[in-house]
Ligand SMILES: O=C(O)CCC(=O)C(=O)O
């Protein structure tokens with residue numbers, strides 16, 4: 001990966017994010033906690049600085065590059081398949097990006113948190129040797145750091161939501177099986193794919209919290225109250241964090257899981273390969289996705305005030321929710337636009353419709 005990149009252009013629509021200082025959050029700064037709360041409830045995205053995970057993230061990018069360089073035949077031995085399991089390799093074009101069934105352009109390698117912690121044993125599946133070779137040196141440390149960051153932020157949400165101490169933590173116990181995973185993503189340069197092709201279609205994240213590392217532009221959000229996609233500008237040393245569906249549901253909609261997507265990098269960055277890296281914290285497989293109304297009056301009030309309280313009782317476990325979303329994105333499972341619709345999460349259907357037509 002190059003040490004410097006062409007600049008992010010200044011003539012594309014860009015949405016600012018609040019900058020949260022992780023060190024100040026750890027020290028309990030009320031001002032910083034209020035900023036995090038504002039970001040997580042209004043847009044559901046923020047920059048996180050002083051997170052201390054840059055060295056681990058850089059090593060993960062090396063692991064991703066080593067893995068993507070393997071022959072396709074080798075990578076395909078570890079492909080995630082069509083049953084709704086996301087651990088393993090995903091080839092470019094395996095997922096739809098919208099209801100017409102247009103294909104995605106990214107390939108990625110997902111490593112399960114449970115497999116990384118259990119290595120050399122395996123809980124869910126096995127991985128290419130480029131992954132195994134870096135499991136102890138690179139993947140475990142990245143996952144450990146990411147879990148620490150995400151659980152620290154979640155403890156803040158726990159308190160702000162008026163939940164009993166440890167309520168969210170008990171839904172994300174480190175050794176409970178879950179769909180939590182790291183993902184290293186490669187998008188080919190624009191010369192290899194047509195520049196108007198989406199890399200990853202509009203979606204909300206499936207789990208609780210995502211900890212994202214971007215070097216080039218391409219990530220876009222569709223903020224509430226707008227009818228337009230805006231780029232999020234990558235800032236060196238700043239991770240991007242966002243709330244996913246599970247926390248939106250647990251909190252009765254107080255925390256926001258916002259629609260986003262990935263398009264090719266803009267301007268002078270377009271000729272470059274785009275690499276990104278995410279750690280997704282997701283609830284334990286068996287936890288039920290529903291508002292925690294019985295544990296917090298704040299959440300109970302939010303659900304009561306909602307025009308559609310029923311949507312906060314999904315009747316699905318975290319695992320079932322995840323499998324449904326992954327499976328219906330896979331192009332091999334597509335029967336028509338209904339398959340894409342069946343892959344959707346907590347995004348409002350009206351916003352989703354606008355967002356798609358706005359491309
Ligand atoms: O690559 C990015 O910037 C975002 C990736 C993303 O949204 C995802 O994998 O869920």
Ligand SMILES: [Fe+2]
Nearest residue numbers: 203204205260
């Ligand atoms: Fe995402």
